Amino acid sequence: MIIHNQIYLNILNIWDHQFSSQTSLLNAQANSPLTRNIIEYLILYSQSRLWTNDIFFTTKFLDSPSKKLNRIENLFCIMHNYKLDFRFSFKFNTKGGIYPISSYFIRSNQFFNFVKSLKKKEIFYLKQIITADGLFLKTWKEIKGFLTNKKGCTPEWYKYLKENIILNQNNLRLNFDLSPTNIQNPLITRPKIIPQSSNITRIKNVWIAYWCLCTKTVIFGRVVEKNHFYNYHQTITFEHYTYIPESHHTSNNLTPRSRPTYLSKCTGCVLSENNIYNNNTLHTCYITSLSNSTIIINVSKSNLTFPNYKKPIYKCIKQFTTIQ
Ligand SMILES: [Zn+2]
Ligand SMILES: [Zn+2]
Incomplete structure (x- = not known):
C-alpha cells in the first residue's frame, strides 16, 4: 500500500x-x-x-x-x-489588427503548412479575412481580391477555418464574437455560461430574444441546447418563434406599450440552419446564436387563439419594443 x-x-x-x-x-x-x-x-x-x-x-x-x-x-x-499570469516588463506593438489568424488553426496538425501559405499570401490578422462587422468569414473569392498574388486554388487553411470557426455554412457566420457585448446591464440576464466542454448540453424551459441585424427583427426562441467548446464563446441552439403582429382583442384596451407579445412557432425561414435538427420533417426552425448576444425572457403558454397562427401560442411579458 x-x-x-x-x-x-x-x-x-x-x-x-x-x-x-x-x-x-x-x-x-x-x-x-x-x-x-x-x-x-x-x-x-x-x-x-x-x-x-x-x-x-x-x-x-x-x-x-x-x-x-x-x-x-x-x-x-x-x-x-493553470491560470497563471506573465509579468513581463516589455510589450511588443504591432499595427494593423488585434487577432492573429494563426491562433485559429494552431490545433490542426497541418499548422505549419498553413502558416507557410499565409506567409506567402501576407495574411496575418483575422481582420483580413472577415467582414468589417466582425461577424462573417469572407468568401475565398473576396479574400483573393485583396491579395497581390491572385493565383492558386482555395488553400487548405481556408477549408479548415470553414469547418472549424463557422456556425452557419450558408452565410459563413463566425462561431465566436470578437467584441462580446459584455456591458453589464442589471435589467438584462444572459443565458448562463456552462463550463467548457466538447459535449452538448440539453436545455429546457429557457427562452431568449435578441435583435437580429440581418433581418431587422427581434428573434425569439426556446433554447434546446448549449455548446461551449474549448476556446470558443458559448453558443445556443433554439427553436425559433416569431411574434404575432396582430393584437388580440383581449388586450385591445391596453396601450400598445403594455400589450404582451404573443409568439408562435416558426416553421422555417431564411435563418433556419442546415443542421441535424432541420433535416427532419417536424417543421421546426432551429437557429444557433452566440449566447452572449441574447437575453433571457420570461415566456408562458397562452390559451389565446389567433386565426392565422397554429397553437401553441406563447406569451412574453417583456414588450417587443424593449427588446428592440
Ligand atoms: Zn442576424
Ligand atoms: Zn425561423
Whole structure:
C-alpha cells in the first residue's frame, strides 16, 4: 500500500513542482536586466515561427502542451491551463489588427503548412479575412481580391477555418464574437455560461430574444441546447418563434406599450440552419446564436387563439419594443 504512504504522496507533485519553478524562473528571467533580451528574443522568434503578434493569445488555443511547440511556447500553454499570469516588463506593438489568424488553426496538425501559405499570401490578422462587422468569414473569392498574388486554388487553411470557426455554412457566420457585448446591464440576464466542454448540453424551459441585424427583427426562441467548446464563446441552439403582429382583442384596451407579445412557432425561414435538427420533417426552425448576444425572457403558454397562427401560442411579458 505504498501509494497511501505519506512519504510517497509527493511523487505525484513532482510535475507541479517542476512546472512552478520553471514558470517563476521564466518570469524572473524576463524581468532581469541580464536575461531580459534573451527572453524577448525567444518570444519574438516564437511569434514569427507561429505567425502571431501575441504568443500568449495564440497558446491559449491549446488545452495542453503540444509536440509542435518548443519549450518556452509549451510553458505559456501550461501557464494558461493553470491560470497563471506573465509579468513581463516589455510589450511588443504591432499595427494593423488585434487577432492573429494563426491562433485559429494552431490545433490542426497541418499548422505549419498553413502558416507557410499565409506567409506567402501576407495574411496575418483575422481582420483580413472577415467582414468589417466582425461577424462573417469572407468568401475565398473576396479574400483573393485583396491579395497581390491572385493565383492558386482555395488553400487548405481556408477549408479548415470553414469547418472549424463557422456556425452557419450558408452565410459563413463566425462561431465566436470578437467584441462580446459584455456591458453589464442589471435589467438584462444572459443565458448562463456552462463550463467548457466538447459535449452538448440539453436545455429546457429557457427562452431568449435578441435583435437580429440581418433581418431587422427581434428573434425569439426556446433554447434546446448549449455548446461551449474549448476556446470558443458559448453558443445556443433554439427553436425559433416569431411574434404575432396582430393584437388580440383581449388586450385591445391596453396601450400598445403594455400589450404582451404573443409568439408562435416558426416553421422555417431564411435563418433556419442546415443542421441535424432541420433535416427532419417536424417543421421546426432551429437557429444557433452566440449566447452572449441574447437575453433571457420570461415566456408562458397562452390559451389565446389567433386565426392565422397554429397553437401553441406563447406569451412574453417583456414588450417587443424593449427588446428592440
Ligand atoms: Zn442576424
Ligand atoms: Zn425561423
